[in-house]
Amino acid sequence: MLGDIERNRGNWAEAQRLYRQCLQIEEELGDRAGMASSWGVLGEIERNRGNWAEAQRLYRQCLQIEEELGDRAGMATSWGQLGEIERFRGNWAEAEKLYRQYLQVMEELGDLVGIATSIGCLGELEMLRGNLDAAERLIKDGLARLKQLGETYKTGDSYYDLARLERKRGNEEVAQEHYHTAYQIYQQLGAAKDLERIEKEWNE
Template identity: 70%
Template sequence: QRNRGNWEEAERLYQQSLALRTELGDRAGMASSWGVLGEIQRKRGNWEEAERLYQQYLEVMTELGDRAGMASSWGVLGDIQRNRGNWDEAERLYQQSLALRTELGD
């Protein structure tokens, strides 16, 4: 549904996935769901909600030590700030992402 642009149905299904993953205590799965839900909100232009979801994703990636996930999160959060016109914050986040991606050889 996400690939088809059916945002409401995709959101409903990912919310179900998030609920199940939360019930199971699957932190990586929860983060994945938050990331996709954040993407859906980005596509809709809901910057505040997208930022909130990606912050949750980043928190779990940090907790799990997933450095590639952290770098990706900072890049997406930079995109959100850029789209909101917050240039300095966008640049700071992009720099964090770039530094970690460089360190990882990505």
């Protein structure tokens, strides 16, 4: 799908235009599942732009239809995305509640990637709260699972989280090692936007 290509390239405006066209057709056809999917992607685009309120509105529209359709996997994904928004806003308790809802459904469905991802999200949350030992256990647990599943891109996220954690501890040498591992993974995958993001954050 053209919208997916533009989104992966980080061309948010063009991706948004294409997904809105798609959404319009889905609305005309009464395709509720398609509408939910498009709202979810449009929410992701707004999140990547840092427009948290608009992203949250779109994710909630998506979640409402998923609940109507009984789409448990979709609901879990939306909870995870809403949890991420609350994490960025510093609402730790609300973020944890949403991440745990996400994890519970992933466990019910036996979705191993979802389980690993949600464990990593909870680890990052503990790191932001300053609970570094608990954070390390969760992030490493998530990372080991992702490696086993061959989820290379997500392992890059985990290594970057470990780099941030070790920097918080003052272990700069170990932090740099994890950072370089994350950087190499993103580089191999051609994830230009992620490289740009971590470089900017790391050197601030």
